Amino acid sequence: xxxxxxxxxxxxxxxxxxxxxxxxxxxxxxxxxxxxxxxxxxxxxxxxxxxxxxxxxxxxxxxxxxxxxxxxxxxxxxxxxxxxxxxxxxxxxxxxxxxxxxxxxxxxxxxxxxxxxxxxxxxxxxxxxxxxxxxxxxxxxxxxxxxxxxxxxxxxxxxxxxxxxxxxxxxxxxxxxxxxxxxxxxxxxxxxxxxxxxxxxxxxxxxxxxxxxxxxxxxxxxxxxxxxxxxxxxxxxxxxxxxxxxxxxxxxxxxxxxxxxxxxxxxxxxxxxxxxxxxxxxxxxxxxxxxxxxxxxxxxxxxxxxxxxxxxxxxxxxxxxxxxxxxxxxxxxxxxxxxxxxxxxxxxxxxxxxxxxxxxxxxxxxxxxxxxxxxxxxxxxxxxxxxxxxxxxxxxxxxxxxxxxxxxxxxxxxxxxxxxxxxxxxxxxxxxxxxxxxxxxxxxxxxxxxxxxxxxxxxxxxxxxxxxxxxxxxxxxxxxxxxxxxxxxxxxxxxxxxxxxxxxxxxxxxxxxxxxxxxxxxxxxxxxxxxxxxxxxxxxxxxxxxxxxxxxxxxxxxxxxxxxxxxxxxxxxxxxxxxxxxxxxxxxxxxxxxxxxxxxxxxxxxxxxxxxxxxxxxxxxxxxxxxxxxxxxxxxxxxxxxxxxxxxxxxxxxxxxxxxxxxxxxxxxxxxxxxxxxxxxxxxxxxxxxxxxxxxxxxxxxxxxxxxxxxxxxxxxxxxxxxxxxxxxxxxxxxxxxxxxxxxxxxxxxxxxxxxxxxxxxxxxxxx
Numbered sequence: 001x002x003x004x005x006x007x008x009x010x011x012x013x014x015x016x017x018x019x020x021x022x023x024x025x026x027x028x029x030x031x032x033x034x035x036x037x038x039x040x041x042x043x044x045x046x047x048x049x050x051x052x053x054x055x056x057x058x059x060x061x062x063x064x065x066x067x068x069x070x071x072x073x074x075x076x077x078x079x080x081x082x083x084x085x086x087x088x089x090x091x092x093x094x095x096x097x098x099x100x101x102x103x104x105x106x107x108x109x110x111x112x113x114x115x116x117x118x119x120x121x122x123x124x125x126x127x128x129x130x131x132x133x134x135x136x137x138x139x140x141x142x143x144x145x146x147x148x149x150x151x152x153x154x155x156x157x158x159x160x161x162x163x164x165x166x167x168x169x170x171x172x173x174x175x176x177x178x179x180x181x182x183x184x185x186x187x188x189x190x191x192x193x194x195x196x197x198x199x200x201x202x203x204x205x206x207x208x209x210x211x212x213x214x215x216x217x218x219x220x221x222x223x224x225x226x227x228x229x230x231x232x233x234x235x236x237x238x239x240x241x242x243x244x245x246x247x248x249x250x251x252x253x254x255x256x257x258x259x260x261x262x263x264x265x266x267x268x269x270x271x272x273x274x275x276x277x278x279x280x281x282x283x284x285x286x287x288x289x290x291x292x293x294x295x296x297x298x299x300x301x302x303x304x305x306x307x308x309x310x311x312x313x314x315x316x317x318x319x320x321x322x323x324x325x326x327x328x329x330x331x332x333x334x335x336x337x338x339x340x341x342x343x344x345x346x347x348x349x350x351x352x353x354x355x356x357x358x359x360x361x362x363x364x365x366x367x368x369x370x371x372x373x374x375x376x377x378x379x380x381x382x383x384x385x386x387x388x389x390x391x392x393x394x395x396x397x398x399x400x401x402x403x404x405x406x407x408x409x410x411x412x413x414x415x416x417x418x419x420x421x422x423x424x425x426x427x428x429x430x431x432x433x434x435x436x437x438x439x440x441x442x443x444x445x446x447x448x449x450x451x452x453x454x455x456x457x458x459x460x461x462x463x464x465x466x467x468x469x470x471x472x473x474x475x476x477x478x479x480x481x482x483x484x485x486x487x488x489x490x491x492x493x494x495x496x497x498x499x500x501x502x503x504x505x506x507x508x509x510x511x512x513x514x515x516x517x518x519x520x521x522x523x524x525x526x527x528x529x530x531x532x533x534x535x536x537x538x539x540x541x542x543x544x545x546x547x548x549x550x551x552x553x554x555x556x557x558x559x560x561x562x563x564x565x566x567x568x569x570x571x572x573x574x575x576x577x578x579x580x581x582x583x584x585x586x587x588x589x590x591x592x593x594x595x596x597x598x599x600x601x602x603x604x605x606x607x608x609x610x611x612x613x614x615x616x617x618x619x620x621x622x623x624x625x626x627x628x629x630x631x632x633x634x635x636x637x638x639x640x641x642x643x644x645x646x647x648x649x650x651x652x653x654x655x656x657x658x659x660x661x662x663x664x665x666x667x668x669x670x671x672x673x674x675x676x677x678x679x680x681x682x683x684x685x686x687x688x689x690x691x692x693x694x695x696x697x698x699x700x701x702x703x704x705x706x707x708x709x710x711x712x713x714x715x716x717x718x719x720x721x722x723x724x725x726x727x728x729x730x731x732x733x734x735x736x737x738x739x740x741x742x743x744x745x746x747x748x749x750x751x752x753x754x755x756x757x758x759x760x761x762x763x764x765x766x767x768x
Contacts, residue, residue: 030084031701032737035066037097038077045071047112048735053081053093055728057705058189059180061121064093068113073100079117080194083701083740090701092730094194095119121192124150125174132169138162138186142179142200149175152196159201162186189706204706209698209725211710218699218740224719225693228653231662232687233646237676238269238667241636245611246567246576248629249595251619254281256567256576256611257635263614266673267623269638276623278616281566282609290546290570291604293556294485294539296321296331297585300493300517301480304336304473306384309521312339313498317476318531320492321484322508326536329557330494330503331482338498340472341374341422344389361454362396366432369393374422375442375471384471385426388437428466431457437466478517481509487539488512494531497524503531546602551590553598553608558582560610565589567611570602576611576631637673641680646688692749694723699740703728709747723747 033051035043050067064079074097081093099116127149133141139162146155163186170178179190179200190200212219241263245256257263260280267276288295300317314337318330347370362368371388424444428437438460440453481491490510494503504527509517546553555561561568565580568587578596580589587608591597614635618624629635642661651660664683671679694711703709705725712720725747732742 030737031734031740032084033733033735033741034082034085036078036080037068037071037073042068042071045069048733050114051081051731051733051741053730055705055730057726058191059121059176059183062093062095062119064095064115064117064119066115068115069110071113073097073113073115075100079115091194092701093117093119096122098122119192119194120153120196121176123196124153124176124179124192124198127151127175128172129170129175129178130172132167133165134167135164137164138182138188138200141165141168141182142190142198145170145175145178145182146198149178150198153192154197155200156197157193157199157201162188162201191706206704206707207702208707209700209702209704209709211712212696212698213712214714214716216698219696221695221697222713222717223695224717225695227691227693230687230691231646231650231689232664232683233650234640234642234661234663235680235683236663236665237639237641237671237680238665238669239637239639239671239673239676240669241268241634244270244629244631244633244635245569245573246578247595247631248625250625250627252595252625253615253617253619254566254578255614255617255625255629255635256282257614258612260612262637262672264673265616267638267640268614268635270629270633270635271627273626273629274623274638275614275617275625277614280613281562281615282612284610287560287568287607287609288555288557289541289604290553290555290602290606290608291541291544292554292585294321294535294537294541295329295556296482296484297556298480298482299332299334300478302334302336303477303479304338304341305475305477305519306471306473307475307521308472309523310338310474310476311498311524312472312474313337315476315498316496316501316503317478317506318494318503319481320494320532321488321512321537321539322490322492323484323487323537323539324489325538327492327532328484328537328539329533329535330531332558336476338472338474338476341386343387344372344374347371347390347392361456363432363457364396367393367395368432369430369435369437370427370440371437371466372425372427373467375424375426385467386422386471388428388466429453429455429460431461439463439465474521476520478520479515481515481517483515484512485539487537491517493517493520495520495522495527497527505529505531541604544604546598548598548600549592550598551592552583552586552588553577553579553590553602554586555608556585558585558587560608561587562610566615567596567613569609569611571606575600575602634669636669637676639673639676639680641677641684643684643688646684649689686750692721692723694747695745697742697744699742701740701743703743703745709745711747721749723749 033043033048034041035046035051045068047067047069050065052065054063056062064081077097079093079095079097080091082091095117097115098118101114103112103114104110105112129145129149131145131148133144139158139160142158142162143155146153146158165182165185168182168185170181173181179198182188183190183200188200188202190198192198210216212222239262242258242261245258248255255275255277260283263277263280265278267274269275296319300319302317314335316333316335318333320330321328370392371390373385373388375385424442426442427440429440430437440455440460440463478493481493484491489512490508491512492505493507493509495506496503506520506522506527507517541556561579561582563581565578568577568579569575570577575598576596577587577590577598579587582588647660649660650662651658654660664687666679666683668679694709703725705728707725708722709725710722714720725745727746729744730741731744734741
């Protein structure tokens with residue numbers, strides 16, 4: 001037998017043990033079809049013109065139909081179909097008979113059996129899966145599912161290193177459904193092959209079919225479709241959310257909801273309305289109790305004292321009442337700023353005049369310069385005075401009218417806004433034509449206009465000169481510390497460090513009589529013990545109630561409230577009220593009736609907490625609440641993602657100034673904002689451009705769904721590209737094996753499923 005070479009076809013199918021070198025070629029197989037039914041070859045009983053195999057994509061079961069004569073098949077029998085040899089490892093179908101229909105010809109009485117088969121995937125659904133997995137890789141989950149619930153199947157082709165799934169639960173689901181849900185979670189695919197091995201991974205690894213070109217030996221009936229109908233350029237995904245906590249009127253700018261877990265900023269949808277918001281409030285559910293409470297309602301009073309000790313910066317003070325049982329929550333805050341006292345911001349006004357009688361006190365024609373400072377009690381101590389104001393200069397002149405008298409300088413428009421830390425106003429002046437400033441006079445309050453200076457130089461030349469240093473407030477005198485109710489044994493005073501917010505114990509007043517404390521000079525570093533966060537005092541507040549229709553509600557503390565208003569929950573949600581601000585120990589601006597009003601009496605001691613709310617809603621226009629939203633109405637996040645490139649392309653295709661926006665709306669109330677954005681991006685990747693579908697017939701035995709066919713018909717159809725094979729129908733089998741069967745193919749330019757695209761986006765971290 002002569003050998004083969006070049007493009008010669010193989011003389012026999014390549015089967016190890018029966019092939020002969022020189023007469024066979026690896027990778028080729030005969031077109032002879034073998035059909036095993038229940039372990040016995042039955043090819044001679046099959047009507048080959050009825051044999052059809054449908055190969056579907058991924059986990060969808062493949063099917064097979066044929067008719068037999070002279071043999072009685074029964075449901076459940078195993079069917080295996082190969083080409084070239086019964087030992088060929090490339091089966092083109094394997095499964096079981098699912099249905100059998102008998103027909104009889106009246107002419108000769110022959111009985112035909114029409115057989116419908118399904119591949120091994122059908123066997124995977126016989127057991128129900130009940131299992132939960134937490135923080136396990138999809139590899140381990142898929143392997144365990146197959147090994148636990150798929151008798152007779154192997155998991156050799158489950159890809160290693162797949163993504164970790166935080167949690168997934170299966171309750172009475174069949175295995176194919178469970179595997180599909182797992183695959184969708186990570187953007188994978190799965191299928192059962194014809195040897196009962198389950199493939200689970202991100203892509204196929206088989207060899208693609210031969211490229212389709214004008215020189216392809218068997219391609220025929222080529223059709224190419226271009227479809228614009230599925231194009232999507234904007235996706236809106238409605239995700240999860242909670243319900244409205246209260247009835248909300250049109251124009252409301254703060255929207256109470258049951259909790260804030262779903263929200264940050266963006267857009268929500270409630271009924272027919274799309275509402276925009278810029279933030280949230282009330283996330284911590286902090287609060288107080290209705291009534292004056294047992295917490296001090298007044299802040300302490302602080303007065304700056306010159307000295308050292310407290311670090312420069314802004315501080316806050318508060319105090320608590322202490323009992324034998326424990327301690328109350330803290331009072332409202334008092335602000336205190338330590339540091340140098342600022343110098344006067346403007347100079348004094350001066351005017352030289354001629355006074356009556358006496359000898360001249362000042363030199364005519366000489367220049368005198370004035371300034372002033374703020375000072376403490378000891379005006380001779382530079383550390384008790386500020387830096388000076390701007391200087392003012394005056395020159396006393398002779399009137400020339402012969403009138404005798406002393407020269408005087410009128411000082412007017414003195415600074416009248418005296419800082420709280422300053423106790424005195426101190427004026428300095430130079431000698432005639434001098435530059436050194438000497439203390440002229442000091443006053444306990446700002447001086448009135450038209451103070452006359454007639455002081456001769458000799459009278460001030462021995463006085464202290466102008467200090468160079470500012471004086472610093474670094475201590476605080478404490479007062480206004482309210483006496484506690486019966487049972488109070490002492491008071492604790494708390495202070496923050498400079499620029500801080502955490503109150504820390506500064507001193508204890510060991511009685512319930514004094515309203516002042518020891519002057520505070522404690523350094524920040526010495527403050528260690530934090531203010532209590534719960535009331536352990538066992539004190540009880542007086543009885544009382546807030547009546548329906550009242551426009552304010554007294555509370556034990558307002559730290560939970562917003563100065564610009566909001567919503568508050570009374571009790572366990574019995575009432576949700578709207579307020580516009582707070583004053584003293586009360587929430588104010590509550591409507592007397594309607595939405596947010598007090599509609600039932602609220603007894604003292606009831607809890608009141610900040611209502612979780614969406615904020616920054618416009619009062620009108622786009623994004624505003626236009627219609628009343630009822631309590632309990634769903635409030636779900638809405639994520640919008642645009643593909644501007646696809647919009648521009650579609651606008652060009654349509655023309656006429658079109659904006660190219662084609663929307664798709666998806667509702668899945670299980671999704672977070674991040675997951676909504678991921679899905680929107682996956683859809684835009686999947687449908688952002690026109691879909692091209694390729695249909696053709698060929699006799700290439702490597703044709704199978706999931707693989708890629710490269711198509712290039714340049715010069716004829718002028719079309720080229722790569723397409724993913726979606727379905728394959730195998731038919732027209734040769735009974736004599738003279739040619740391969742016909743593969744009727746439907747392929748698409750959409751190469752990925754939605755789930756696989758979702759997995760890719762997740763892996764890239766692309767959420768918007």
